[in-house]
Amino acid sequence: MGYVRKKFTVTKGVKAFKFLTDNFNCSMGEAQKWIDRKRVYLNGEVLEVKNFTVQGELEVIVFEPDSKGLKPIFETDYFAIFDKPSGVLIHPNRLSDEYSLNDEIKSLFGKDANVVHRIDRETSGLVLVAKDKASEIELKRLFEKREIEKEYLALVYGELDSEFTINANLKSALPSSKIRIKSHVVDGGQKAITNIKPLKYLFNFDVTIIKAKPFTGRTHQIRAHLFHVKHPIVGDMIYSQKEDDTDRFLNSNMSKDERLKLSGASRLMLHADTLSFKYRGIEYNIKSKIDFERLIDEYYIGKQSEYNSE
Numbered sequence: 001m002g003y004v005r006k007k008f009t010v011t012k013g014v015k016a017f018k019f020l021t022d023n024f025n026c027s028m029g030e031a032q033k034w035i036d037r038k039r040v041y042l043n044g045e046v047l048e049v050k051n052f053t054v055q056g057e058l059e060v061i062v063f064e065p066d067s068k069g070l071k072p073i074f075e076t077d078y079f080a081i082f083d084k085p086s087g088v089l090i091h092p093n094r095l096s097d098e099y100s101l102n103d104e105i106k107s108l109f110g111k112d113a114n115v116v117h118r119i120d121r122e123t124s125g126l127v128l129v130a131k132d133k134a135s136e137i138e139l140k141r142l143f144e145k146r147e148i149e150k151e152y153l154a155l156v157y158g159e160l161d162s163e164f165t166i167n168a169n170l171k172s173a174l175p176s177s178k179i180r181i182k183s184h185v186v187d188g189g190q191k192a193i194t195n196i197k198p199l200k201y202l203f204n205f206d207v208t209i210i211k212a213k214p215f216t217g218r219t220h221q222i223r224a225h226l227f228h229v230k231h232p233i234v235g236d237m238i239y240s241q242k243e244d245d246t247d248r249f250l251n252s253n254m255s256k257d258e259r260l261k262l263s264g265a266s267r268l269m270l271h272a273d274t275l276s277f278k279y280r281g282i283e284y285n286i287k288s289k290i291d292f293e294r295l296i297d298e299y300y301i302g303k304q305s306e307y308n309s310e
Contacts, residue, residue: 002103003095006060013055016040016047024062026111034060061095065106068099072108074286078135079116079128080109081275081286086124086267090115105129116140117148120220122235124295125152125272125288139279143217148277152212152222153199153292155269155300156231160198160208166225167193170218178243179250183224192218194225205301207234209293211273222270234300235265265300 010019020031020040032050034040039061040047042054072080082101084090089100105113109131116128116139128148130136142148171189173180193215200209208231212222220239226232227239237249237259245262248254260266271292276285 002063002066002092002098002100003061004064006062008058008060010055010058013053016042016052016054017050019054019058020060024060034062063092063102063106065103066099067104067107070101070104072129073289074284075131077131078280079130079139080105082127082129083288083290084119084124084127084272086122089121090118090127101127117143117217119272120268120270122268123152123270123272124267124290126150126275126286127272128275142277142279146215148275150214150272151274152214153271153273154210154212154222154226155207155234155265155296156210156226157207157234157264158231159201159206160196160210160231161201163195163197165193165195166229168225168228170221170224172219179238179246181219181250182238182246183218183220185224185228190216190218192216192221192225194222196226196229202301207300209296223268234269235263235267236270237263237268267299269296269300271295 008023016035017028017031020026020034021028024031035047035050038046038048041059042052043056047054070082072082074081082104084101089097091100091102101115105115109129112133113129113131114136116130116136119125119127128139130139139148168185169187169189170183170192171186172183174184174186177184195213195215197211197213198208199211202208212226214221223233223236223239227236232240238246241249241262245254249259256266271288271290273288273292274286278284
């Protein structure tokens with residue numbers, strides 16, 4: 001369901017944050033965030049003063065989870081791990097976004113549960129979720145200290161026959177780029193290191209299945225690094241595409257067939273496969289239950305075979 005608009009008629013003047021805390025069972029801090037994020041309207045106008053006395057027609061934009069039944073593949077009292085499908089957002093980017101992993105998280109564990117890290121909408125695989133605020137702080141600290149290891153699987157163009165490490169600084173939102181979310185290899189960027197290990201070369205299609213292990217956590221790090229070494233990920237519509245095409249894709253102005261012809265697959269062929277970390281004295285090594293080679297067959301090889309038979 002995502003974000004919904006709740007409407008109220010306030011007949012007796014009351015402080016805005018008091019109305020919100022009383023009617024939504026939220027803290028004063030949460031109420032203030034809603035106002036800061038322009039999700040509260042008074043008589044059709046955005047309310048910007050937290051302690052303003054409200055009276056009249058009040059409209060509040062709130063998140064209401066609506067589960068589709070996706071369950072975590074592993075959980076403890078403190079956290080859960082989901083195998084996110086490709087195409088599912090971590091959380092809504094816009095008020096119009098209807099479904100995200102947040103719907104499942106909030107439905108199962110309540111409003112204080114949150115993701116600890118993010119993966120792209122088109123990337124499938126493991127996502128770590130804290131069940132409460134204290135666990136969220138602790139687990140995010142592990143990420144900041146690089147004490148949580150992640151490994152990804154990807155299908156890339158061309159043949160790779162030996163393991164190597166990419167050490168190339170990255171910076172996003174360059175003034176010269178129309179695509180603001182895109183990362184670029186530049187000398188003055190943030191340190192970014194990714195280890196690449198080839199697993200299997202598919203000779204008939206000239207693509208290689210690889211394992212990617214990022215040692216830093218930059219935006220689009222694996223995608224940007226593989227593009228930099230001229231082995232872009234199959235299905236990637238952000239890198240190795242003309243900016244006008246990327247812009248049309250991001251704005252949902254591209255057909256599925258055109259996207260498939262441009263990028264080679266009907267989704268980004270990148271999958272978050274493992275998470276390894278130690279938390280509260282216990283070692284965890286979690287592997288995705290999704291078969292990546294099956295995904296390759298479904299989203300790439302099968303589609304290429306269809307085109308070749310036409």
